[in-house]
Amino acid sequence: MNFKEVLLVVNPVSGQTNKTKIISTVQKRLEDENINFHLFTTSGKNDKEKILSKIKTKNIDRVIVAGGDGTINLVAEVIKKLELTLGIIAAGSANGLAENLNLPEILTEQLEVALGVNYIDLDILCLNGIICLHISDLGINAELIKNYENSSIRGKLGYLIQSIPTLMQSEYPFNFQIEIQETRMEAKAVLLGFANANKYGTGANVNPQGKPNDGVFEILVFKKLDLIDILKTLRNETDLDSDFVEIIPTSEAKITCIKPVSFQIDGEYIGKETHIEIKMLPEKLRVAIP
């Protein structure tokens, strides 16, 4: 291995995985290779500053993150301007980025990938100043995420259980104005997605042609809630009906809605918004992949 100082960033509260096991497995594997192991446990407060300081003072040359998408994005924000490869041990409740990068599910296999030589230079989307590595959206899915975050049942089951009351209370469809350079268009949609990847963390393949490293993202205009079409995305089918979803590739956009609409980035509920400015950052994020 061509690195000497590895930092493992662990979120102790993400998902339901055993973090002690992750820490001891990483530590043991690095000891076997005579590589120095450094640990940072997130607290939810000033983590970015503390991680950056640790990287600088310990001359870190590989970072591994064990957490959910929120923790991955936090570390990405810190290292995006540094020449570091990020290894991912998916340990969240939905793990959308890991699902998109086809990362293995077994810890020892995840670790070999995280310490390996293969990588992808991921595009980094920026929405209203917040980074996004796979999918953000306005509308019904963000409402689902908000209600899921407030519910007591975790995992995909919790997401499913609270979907019925959410759908019944929602005021969808929503009216959006999409502005791309000089072009403006109106869209009525249940959900307006901004995708740098193919799938949601649930596995739904909503953007089959999207590539996470092509400098382009896709605006997904979901026009209706159609069970058959939703099942198609979950079965990884690639011929999505244009009456169900219209896909607009671009590298920047401005979205306006008159009434505030629920907004989420990579699975984290942000709030209700009327304006979203989306651009591609000039930096890339180097992530270790199988």
Ligand SMILES: Nc1ncnc2c1ncn2[C@@H]1O[C@H](COP(=O)(O)OP(=O)(O)OP(=O)(O)O)[C@@H](O)[C@H]1O
């Ligand atoms: N020690 C801590 N105590 C409480 N909250 C924390 C702590 N460390 C990090 N957090 C919070 O955890 C959240 C990020 O969680 P993360 O997204 O990684 O996990 P998840 O929600 O279980 O996974 P996923 O996004 O994949 O569903 C952030 O809001 C962050 O502030």
